[in-house]
Amino acid sequence: MTILSFENVNFSRGKNKILSQINWTVETGENWAILGLNGSGKSSLIKLIMAENWKTSGNLEVLGTRFGTDEIPALRKKIAIVGSFIAERFSLQMRAENLVYTGKFNSSMLYQPFSDAQLYEARQFMIQVGAGELIGRIYGTLSQGEKQLLLIARSLMLTPELLILDEATNGLDLLAKEKLLLHLHQISKLKQAPALLYITHHPDEITSDFDKLLLLRAGKIFQAGDKNDLLTEKTLTEFYDFPIQVEKINEKYFVIPKQ
Numbered sequence: 001m002t003i004l005s006f007e008n009v010n011f012s013r014g015k016n017k018i019l020s021q022i023n024w025t026v027e028t029g030e031n032w033a034i035l036g037l038n039g040s041g042k043s044s045l046i047k048l049i050m051a052e053n054w055k056t057s058g059n060l061e062v063l064g065t066r067f068g069t070d071e072i073p074a075l076r077k078k079i080a081i082v083g084s085f086i087a088e089r090f091s092l093q094m095r096a097e098n099l100v101y102t103g104k105f106n107s108s109m110l111y112q113p114f115s116d117a118q119l120y121e122a123r124q125f126m127i128q129v130g131a132g133e134l135i136g137r138i139y140g141t142l143s144q145g146e147k148q149l150l151l152i153a154r155s156l157m158l159t160p161e162l163l164i165l166d167e168a169t170n171g172l173d174l175l176a177k178e179k180l181l182l183h184l185h186q187i188s189k190l191k192q193a194p195a196l197l198y199i200t201h202h203p204d205e206i207t208s209d210f211d212k213l214l215l216l217r218a219g220k221i222f223q224a225g226d227k228n229d230l231l232t233e234k235t236l237t238e239f240y241d242f243p244i245q246v247e248k249i250n251e252k253y254f255v256i257p258k259q
């Protein structure tokens with residue numbers, strides 16, 4: 001099945017052309033990482049997928065839903081996202097496990113009454129991602145890294161078909177970051193594993209679970225394809241328009257700007 005299909009997609013705001021001529025396909029079984037400098041259009045791309053933004057022209061299909069024809073709320077229920085874009089939507093007064101439980105409905109609030117027993121699953125996921133100590137805590141009092149952990153637990157509540165991680169390791173310490181990457185590895189091995197989209201500024205986080213890479217520059221696809229073909233000094237030097245050194249250590253790529 002095709003997870004994402006972008007055909008000549010453009011997205012503008014006023015006179016500002018934010019994404020131009022995006023042609024990109026994600027098939028089942030592929031996990032993609034996305035690299036791009038600040039302002040290159042990564043979040044805008046994600047918002048198109050989530051139907052938060054509306055393409056200006058072109059054809060976009062997400063999980064079989066063609067935009068403009070099919071039901072958007074049903075589509076959103078199949079997509080989980082971890083990132084600041086969603087983190088800002090929750091009430092700061094919300095209890096940690098209640099926030100995780102909202103993942104079941106993929107909304108930022110709980111509209112229906114629920115019992116304490118129903119929060120059991122939410123608490124289990126918190127424990128699973130190493131956030132057990134946060135049970136009972138109030139969202140607004142948590143550190144940035146703790147908030148990210150809650151969002152990761154939340155994304156597991158609903159079995160998504162597409163899991164988007166938008167700079168998900170922001171604010172996580174060294175060990176918490178490794179733990180998150182390990183979780184992703186476990187998720188990628190599930191029988192009903194969602195397709196993963198991993199947006200990052202740090203190539204060393206693009207683990208062996210990600211075989212594909214999209215390089216986005218100034219709203220355009222610079223290159224898209226097999227990660228191992230693109231994470232080279234030649235391609236990255238052209239991409240960043242700056243001399244780049246690439247070191248591969250234990251299957252991790254370290255990208256270092258040359259002085």
Ligand SMILES: Nc1ncnc2c1ncn2[C@@H]1O[C@H](COP(=O)(O)OP(=O)(O)OP(=O)(O)O)[C@@H](O)[C@H]1O
Binds near residue numbers: 016018038039042044
């Ligand atoms: N609603 C909007 N109106 C006008 N310009 C916008 C709007 N949303 C985004 N932009 C512009 O589009 C460009 C791409 O923004 P976007 O947030 O998608 O980049 P990004 O790659 O996610 O950046 P970062 O790495 O800094 O998060 C930026 O120049 C931004 O200022």
